[in-house]
Amino acid sequence: MLSMYEIIRKKRDGLRLTEEEIRFVIKGYTKGRVPDYQMASLLMAMFIRGLDENESRVYTDAMLNSGQIIDLSDIPGIKVDKHSTGGVGDKVSIILAPIVAAAGVPVPMISGRGLGHTGGTLDKLESIPGFRVNLTIPEFKERLQKVGACLIGQTEEIVPADKKIYALRDVTATIESIPLICGSIMSKKIAEGIDALVLDIKTGSGAFMKEYEQSKELARQLIGIGEQFNKRTMAYITNMNQPLGNAVGNWLEIKECLDTLNGNGAEDLVEVTLTLAGTMIFLGEKADGIEDGIDKAREILRSGAAMDKFLEIVVAQNGDTHFLFHPDQYPKARYETEVKASTAGYLKQIDALKVGLAAVLLGAGRTRSEDEIDPKAGIIIHKKAPQKVEKDEVIMTLYTDNKQIIPEALKRLQDAIDYSETQPIPESLIFEFLDTSKA
Numbered sequence: 550m551l552s553m554y555e556i557i558r559k560k561r562d563g564l565r566l567t568e569e570e571i572r573f574v575i576k577g578y579t580k581g582r583v584p585d586y587q588m589a590s591l592l593m594a595m596f597i598r599g600l601d602e603n604e605s606r607v608y609t610d611a612m613l614n615s616g617q618i619i620d621l622s623d624i625p626g627i628k629v630d631k632h633s634t635g636g637v638g639d640k641v642s643i644i645l646a647p648i649v650a651a652a653g654v655p656v657p658m659i660s661g662r663g664l665g666h667t668g669g670t671l672d673k674l675e676s677i678p679g680f681r682v683n684l685t686i687p688e689f690k691e692r693l694q695k696v697g698a699c700l701i702g703q704t705e706e707i708v709p710a711d712k713k714i715y716a717l718r719d720v721t722a723t724i725e726s727i728p729l730i731c732g733s734i735m736s737k738k739i740a741e742g743i744d745a746l747v748l749d750i751k752t753g754s755g756a757f758m759k760e761y762e763q764s765k766e767l768a769r770q771l772i773g774i775g776e777q778f779n780k781r782t783m784a785y786i787t788n789m790n791q792p793l794g795n796a797v798g799n800w801l802e803i804k805e806c807l808d809t810l811n812g813n814g815a816e817d818l819v820e821v822t823l824t825l826a827g828t829m830i831f832l833g834e835k836a837d838g839i840e841d842g843i844d845k846a847r848e849i850l851r852s853g854a855a856m857d858k859f860l861e862i863v864v865a866q867n868g869d870t871h872f873l874f875h876p877d878q879y880p881k882a883r884y885e886t887e888v889k890a891s892t893a894g895y896l897k898q899i900d901a902l903k904v905g906l907a908a909v910l911l912g913a914g915r916t917r918s919e920d921e922i923d924p925k926a927g928i929i930i931h932k933k934a935p936q937k938v939e940k941d942e943v944i945m946t947l948y949t950d951n952k953q954i955i956p957e958a959l960k961r962l963q964d965a966i967d968y969s970e971t972q973p974i975p976e977s978l979i980f981e982f983l984d985t986s987k988a
């Protein structure tokens with residue numbers, strides 16, 4: 550007879566857990582037989598002591614089998630998804646899914662909501678009136694088959710263990726553990742029914758993993774889990790010191806996606822999107838190599854085929870396309886305030902974490918899961934590092950309905966700007982590509 554007390558003690562003392570013990574814990578906690586206090590204690594022991602490769606595989610498998618694994622075998626083609634560890638202004642999924650689907654690669658995408666200072670794809674999509682992210686699995690499959698891409702939220706049936714464990718980790722300071730993150734992310738991705746996966750591991754101030762080596766280790770271990778489950782997995786480590794693109798905030802980001810799909814995208818956003826999309830097209834066997842995949846992605850974006858596919862996705866998920874054709878008619882935030890340069894010089898950095906936190910304050914994110922978000926709230930960034938600015942030149946504009954928080958948001962945004970007298974060397978956007986866990 551297994552005992553939770555013994556399992557906690559073993560992990561506390563740095564011993565390896567058996568497959569039977571890990572499955573006992575995950576099943577017991579999902580079914581409500583293991584209380585929160587014991588699970589929290591075990592998670593902390595796992596956080597401190599870690600999990601070895603085999604424990605990590607079993608933990609992921611136990612999470613995966615806590616719910617339904619979507620069977621997409623009746624949909625032709627190699628199904629490929631992308632997962633980003635989250636950032637500020639990261640609206641890549643919304644541009645990439647239509648590009649990859651237009652290339653003939655099915656994209657089953659289960660996305661998340663905003664978390665802390667980072668935005669969430671579901672919140673952004675829901676700023677389009679009527680857009681449904683809460684589809685049932687049969688509805689999800691039907692749209693994936695018909696349109697080639699479908700973007701939904703986690704359902705009750707998919708990895709219920711993660712829903713409970715993530716909520717507990719969130720309040721017990723056990724989020725930033727590489728094996729626990731791997732189990733959480735990979736179980737959900739594998740449950741979607743994918744054949745292959747591209748990971749965008751963010752590093753820098755606005756990322757969840759701020760240190761480069763930690764980000765790289767996370768990438769390696771995520772790929773390792775992918776390999777163990779026979780899912781071809783590739784990863785990029787990308788820069789999240791500054792927000793990606795120019796908009797931060799839900800509708801503002803959808804508007805930036807429309808501009809990008811119409812051929813007027815910000816350079817950094819386009820580069821990351823095409824690289825990830827091209828890699829997915831290659832993994833989906835619709836290109837001869839990654840470079841060829843990127844060329845195909847660029848052409849799909851240029852030709853307008855990605856925009857057409859995006860409209861198809863929105864319609865299939867009950868979204869109203871009116872504001873997509875007339876974005877200027879979208880309701881406006883009540884207040885609009887400019888953030889001006891306090892000095893002349895070069896912009897060295899616009900700190901992604903500080904911008905993300907200011908966006909939350911303006912109403913674009915949540916501090917508690919039950920908070921309502923304001924789709925109109927956010928920030929438009931007009932100038933980024935390493936551009937030159939004159940004193941009093943407008944660097945950002947903030948949008949909110951909440952007048953009281955404007956002085957605090959302004960202060961935080963001023964504080965996010967770092968100046969330099971000399972022209973800074975532009976930072977790389979994509980640091981590294983990994984396609985095996987042995988790299």
Ligand code: URA
Nearest residue numbers: 724729730731733734
């Ligand atoms: N995102 C997830 O889905 N899970 C984690 O553990 C961390 C980030």
